[in-house]
Amino acid sequence: MAPVSKSTPHASMLRRYWPLAALCAILTVLVGVGSLIGSDQLQVTLTEMLIRLIVVVGIYTFIGNAGILSFGHIGFMCVGAYAAAWATVDPTWKQMMLTGLPDFLQQNQYGFLPAVAGAAVLAGLVALVIGAAIMRLSGIAGSIATFALLAIVNSVYSNWESVTAATSSIIGVPAVVGPWVAWMFAIGALVLAYVFQVSRFGLMLRASRDDEVAAKSSGVNVVRMRLIAFVVSAMIVGVAGALYAHFLGILTADTFYLSMTFVTLAMLVVGGVGSLFGAVAGVIVVTVIVEVLRHIEAGVPLGGITIQIPQGSQEIGLGIAMALILIFRPAGLTRGNEIAFPFGRAARRKRKAAAS
Amino acid sequence: MLAIDDIHVSYGRLRALKGISLTVAKGEIVCLIGPNGAGKSTTLAAVAGGVAATKGHIRLEGKDLAGTRPEAIARMGVSLVPEGRHVFGTLSVAENLRVGTYMRADRGAVAADIERVLAMFPRLRERIASPAGRLSGGEQQMLVIARALLTKPRLLLVDEPSLGLAPKIVDQVYEILLEARKQEGLTLLINEQSSHRILKHADRIYVIRNGHIQLAGAAADLADGEAIKRAYFGFGEAASSDANEEEDAA
Numbered sequence: 001m002a003p004v005s006k007s008t009p010h011a012s013m014l015r016r017y018w019p020l021a022a023l024c025a026i027l028t029v030l031v032g033v034g035s036l037i038g039s040d041q042l043q044v045t046l047t048e049m050l051i052r053l054i055v056v057v058g059i060y061t062f063i064g065n066a067g068i069l070s071f072g073h074i075g076f077m078c079v080g081a082y083a084a085a086w087a088t089v090d091p092t093w094k095q096m097m098l099t100g101l102p103d104f105l106q107q108n109q110y111g112f113l114p115a116v117a118g119a120a121v122l123a124g125l126v127a128l129v130i131g132a133a134i135m136r137l138s139g140i141a142g143s144i145a146t147f148a149l150l151a152i153v154n155s156v157y158s159n160w161e162s163v164t165a166a167t168s169s170i171i172g173v174p175a176v177v178g179p180w181v182a183w184m185f186a187i188g189a190l191v192l193a194y195v196f197q198v199s200r201f202g203l204m205l206r207a208s209r210d211d212e213v214a215a216k217s218s219g220v221n222v223v224r225m226r227l228i229a230f231v232v233s234a235m236i237v238g239v240a241g242a243l244y245a246h247f248l249g250i251l252t253a254d255t256f257y258l259s260m261t262f263v264t265l266a267m268l269v270v271g272g273v274g275s276l277f278g279a280v281a282g283v284i285v286v287t288v289i290v291e292v293l294r295h296i297e298a299g300v301p302l303g304g305i306t307i308q309i310p311q312g313s314q315e316i317g318l319g320i321a322m323a324l325i326l327i328f329r330p331a332g333l334t335r336g337n338e339i340a341f342p343f344g345r346a347a348r349r350k351r352k353a354a355a356s
Numbered sequence: 357m358l359a360i361d362d363i364h365v366s367y368g369r370l371r372a373l374k375g376i377s378l379t380v381a382k383g384e385i386v387c388l389i390g391p392n393g394a395g396k397s398t399t400l401a402a403v404a405g406g407v408a409a410t411k412g413h414i415r416l417e418g419k420d421l422a423g424t425r426p427e428a429i430a431r432m433g434v435s436l437v438p439e440g441r442h443v444f445g446t447l448s449v450a451e452n453l454r455v456g457t458y459m460r461a462d463r464g465a466v467a468a469d470i471e472r473v474l475a476m477f478p479r480l481r482e483r484i485a486s487p488a489g490r491l492s493g494g495e496q497q498m499l500v501i502a503r504a505l506l507t508k509p510r511l512l513l514v515d516e517p518s519l520g521l522a523p524k525i526v527d528q529v530y531e532i533l534l535e536a537r538k539q540e541g542l543t544l545l546i547n548e549q550s551s552h553r554i555l556k557h558a559d560r561i562y563v564i565r566n567g568h569i570q571l572a573g574a575a576a577d578l579a580d581g582e583a584i585k586r587a588y589f590g591f592g593e594a595a596s597s598d599a600n601e602e603e604d605a606a
Contacts, residue, residue, distance in 0.1 A: 210446055211443070214500070215444070218459070219507060221427045336446065
């Protein structure tokens, strides 16, 4: 804020974007270390985590800023995944199976990047049309409407035989997404989410989240701000869907339904809905918990004996972890804070106070 | 500047305003006083577009506001300071102030205006980086008024600025409102429950009770407070509201 800070423009820029830079650095180190030491299994886990991170960052862009819980964003993941698969699958297969596709998709095969762009655009368009209606609803009514959206997308995609192959899967999606590709898009998602959050649109939206009446009397068009956030977040989630399709290599509509919705929302709640740091922290923590439990489920040899917990402990363990976090930190692990700037005057004062 | 003509507002079956008419001229300080539930807040909310009148007209400089959305009315230069210190709790003081400036066309003047508002409210400058939710009640009231001033309103609607504040803070709030009027040529429409403080500052006064205007007059003529007291409590006339309605109809 110009009239307040007395530091140079470069320093205040650094301070403003510090939380973003720190998150990108954490992610880069994580992927770097993972791919250095990594087994194949670790590569897969890492890629899946990064894709989920993009989903959660996308969902956060709406929920965190607008303050309206959305159950529908995995629907945009579905839209994005199919849109990208329509573009990259072998045309001979498409002509045989997906007879309802428009010619430009059916006859041609596009590259990975155009397919991802297409996924973002289609998810954004769907969000624009649907959002124009449901962004007028506040609170729980809006949340239920987003849930209806998820159900509608799922039933359309699991029944539209000639376009989505319905219950038989779309196969032969080129599996080109590994940890570094996912990392690249994750960084992109973080940058987009953070820039939106600190922009005037993000600020007006967060103002309306805190107090709708006061926001309106400050001239904020609350519905329009929500709609902008909804479209941006749907585009991010749509891109994640495209990546997921090109990670799995095979697509069914039920991949993008309740369990994916549950896992991603759990991640966001565990980390804290109020900050981008919360979104990232939640994804990492939940992934670690799930992976550790899965290893023990498979059996861990420990000095002669094998420690093993029964099948299904994974879900129970995750449930318990969530309950504990919600009891002791209802606002999530990060309590809605971003990563603090460590070099400022306030930080120095804090350190001095701790030392004395 | 503002002309309210016989508006009626209902919340479900509850009739909150039963024909309120009042005017505010440019540069005036007009005060609505009346007990709890009289319809003061509803009157301001109706002007700001928060509730719709079922009957009657609200005109701002001749333009009928019926059907105009709250944010559009705000952009026409009407700013509401709602009752109960509506700050954006998780945003910092600086961010709260910035939100107030986003609808303005004159971006260049914003930085200087923020500086000027902070000079009026030195306390806010000290708390500039704190989340607004952590401010004291008085500080929050000042922040809400500062944010409203930054929208560059021509008409500022203030709903019970003294509610729940220490008398000393209330005096400060009024000083600032008067100062803002002097500096920016602001027009003020203020709600209050008590009359003695407002008599010093207001140009004209309306007493509202039970959804009706009971008394209207220049503050100077009402200075002894007796007429206000009678209208406020309904003494000295047929006290039932039915009788009042007949009076209004006449």
